[in-house]
Amino acid sequence: MSLPDGLPLPRRRWAFATVVLGIMLAVLDGSVANVALPTIAAEFQASPSMSIWIVNAYQLAVVVSLLPLAGLGEIVGYRRIYVGGLALFTVASLACALSDSLLALTLSRVAQGFGAAGIMSVNTALIRYIFPRARLGHVLGVNAMIAASASTVGPSFAGALLSIASWPWLFAINLPLGIAAIIIGSRNLPESDLADRRFDLLSALLSAATFGVLITGIDSIAHALDWPLIALQFGLCLVAAVWLVRRQLARATPLLPLDLLRIPVVGLSVATSISSFMAQMAAFVALPFLLQTGYGFSPAQVGLLMMPWPLAVAVTAPFAGRLSDRHPPGLLGGIGLALLAIGLVLMATLPADPAPFSIVWRMALCGAGFGLFQAPNNRVMIGSAPRSRSGAASGMLGTARLLGQATGAALVALLFAHFPDHGAQAALLTAAGLATAATVVSCLRLATPAYAADDPAEPRDAAASR
Secondary structure, eight states: OOOOOSSOHHHHHHHHHHHHHHHHHHHHHHHHHHHHHHHHHHHHHHHHHHHHHHHHHHHHHHHHHHHHHHHHHHHHHHHHHHHHHHHHHHHHHHHHHHHOOOHHHHHHHHHHHHOOOOOOOHHHHHHHHHGGGGGGHHHHHHHHHHHHHHHHHHHHHHHHTTTOTTTHHHHHHHHHHHHHHHHHHHHHHHHOOOSOOOOOOHHHHHHEEEEEEEEHHHHHHTTTTOOOHHHHHHHHHHHHHHHHHHHTOOSSSSSSSSSHTSSSHHHHHHHHHHHHHHHHHOOOOHHHIIIIIIIIOOOHHHHHHHHHHHHHHHHHHHHHHHTTTTTTTHHHHHHHHHHHHHHHHHHTTOOOSEEEEEEEHHHHHHHHHHHHHHHHHHHHHHSSSGGGGGHHHHHHHHHHHHHHHHHHHHHHHHHHHHHHTTHHOOOOOOOOOOOHHHHHHHHGGSSSOOOOOOOTTTTOOOHHHO
């Protein structure tokens, strides 16, 4: 069955509203719990090291299930996975709000993470079916803007809510939004191409083991755990990864999308994504230490000084997405990442007593550069895959982001251990180096053949794919 190039109006608007609600819920709940950790730990009389699992459980559940749920979406339909993810997320939010112990809350957060993975694994794949191909870059830019905006307001929203209500309301507030998204999505989300194959459960388990143990191993480095334990984790990760890759090589449409990574422009885009998110996360972890410990700003001031970064991403991303529909994303991404690298170097070399404006414009430069990169890069990763493999591309996009973020955070921990007096500056300069490497990789796409096994009925713009 040949599906149309996008949905008709007004169904298109209602379908996108569902996507917006879903991504806002998933992103917000990834950040609001951080603010409530001290309050929750005090109520349950838990140590900080134990309470952090409220955050880690959510993130780990997302990481291990992104690719399996994206692969399942290709078989049963992206709409089912998305609406199912929304339903699980909403029910788990109620369970979080009603939790009476740290264990119950942590287990509820695991379920909530699986629901969020259902949302995030097929989010961009659905956008490809909601909108015409000619508008893909612009809409992905709007999607990046929404995610950046939710990330920006999340901590402030959580702080404001905690000032007038108890922490369970951080989760209870998801209920009306989740129910509305389920009702609207069930009626308006599009059908998708269905793959004629069975779900590969063993590959899903191996994928979960590979990425789950990899992330916990990276986190163990960040927390300076014993090296034998770290080595054991990476050994298990290697065994699972080798087994997974050998199993996937024999499949035409593997759960681990090796077929997409063989497309040169997609492989380069994945490498660019991992490097850039490593740079961004390294900066996000290091900057509060630089501004608070190094320059004496209060925590509230640090929050305000860092806000221009995500705000600039939110402003730039839709503009960059629109440009990527007409100009090579490899060039746009290269320019954006170069601006990010310059901004990071300028942050690392601030004067001894910087004025707030000197920090603000450097933050804005970093955010504008990252925003100029993100939407065009997402367009390449999604648009260069056959439409029937949009789920795998969407899952790969999310996995690359999470892997980059986890590695960037661990890298900062290592640098702080080796450079106790100048760890923040070393981290920012390292982040600038990663952004520079990502700039080079992004520009390599300009000379890369824009091969993609698109559907014959779906013409593609080779220039815009690079």
